[in-house]
Amino acid sequence: MAGMRRVLKLPDARELSFAAAGEFTRAVGAVKKGKIHIALSGGNTPKAFHKVIVDKLASRIPWDRVHVYWGDERCVPPDHPDSNYKMAMDTLLSHVPVPSENIHRIMAEQEGAAAQYESLLRREMGDSPRFDWIFLGLGPDGHTASLFPGTPAVQEGGLVCDGYMAAKQSRRITFTLPLINAAAKVAFVVSGPEKADMVRTVLEDPPSPSHPASLVSPAQGELLWLLDRDAASRLKA
Ligand code: 6PG
Numbered sequence: 001m002a003g004m005r006r007v008l009k010l011p012d013a014r015e016l017s018f019a020a021a022g023e024f025t026r027a028v029g030a031v032k033k034g035k036i037h038i039a040l041s042g043g044n045t046p047k048a049f050h051k052v053i054v055d056k057l058a059s060r061i062p063w064d065r066v067h068v069y070w071g072d073e074r075c076v077p078p079d080h081p082d083s084n085y086k087m088a089m090d091t092l093l094s095h096v097p098v099p100s101e102n103i104h105r106i107m108a109e110q111e112g113a114a115a116q117y118e119s120l121l122r123r124e125m126g127d128s129p130r131f132d133w134i135f136l137g138l139g140p141d142g143h144t145a146s147l148f149p150g151t152p153a154v155q156e157g158g159l160v161c162d163g164y165m166a167a168k169q170s171r172r173i174t175f176t177l178p179l180i181n182a183a184a185k186v187a188f189v190v191s192g193p194e195k196a197d198m199v200r201t202v203l204e205d206p207p208s209p210s211h212p213a214s215l216v217s218p219a220q221g222e223l224l225w226l227l228d229r230d231a232a233s234r235l236k237a
Pocket of ligand 1: 041042043044045046072073074084136137138139143144145146
């Protein structure tokens, strides 16, 4: 049984970034006690809503209770320009008072990084980790996190695994679909006309491993799609 799905269409990328930051802040604020476990996404789209969080909403977030993880990471050092950790530190985490011990980087440059991160998740969250919030992006090929079409990661049953960009075979570490689908809230944030065809496919065609993002469906959680007008431009509904 799938949980609830909401699709919000915003007029432009700026309004999208405000909506994403606002939904995140409200969701985090609703976790009234204990640790708040969130997972960030990589790529370029998050930079805009990270800035809104820093500039407008940071004071509303109980950073001392927030624990930060990544839904995927490239197998590069943490100071590499391709690092999702570096992007998040540069655009968000260095600018808010989240305790450094609450920042849980994927040591993707090391051998055994997937198993190490899976152990960390179990240590921090117990044997059935349930994130309070997971940000996700969407690639034009239908990938999300580092779950790329045609790769074994899409079928993995654990929590964290090796992902590969089938075309380029660049190593990545990624959350699996079972981990993503165990979350309380999962939010796709998608901007730009180059994503429009895949947004329509994922939202309006039957789910398929050929576009892994379509397999994200939190069984006991909420799925939120935040789209700007360009990304939503091919939707029929
Ligand atoms: C990554 C991301 C990836 C990203 C999409 C969209 O490590 O690259 O996790 O899944 O979210 O590729 O990327 P853009 O936001 O740059 O379009």
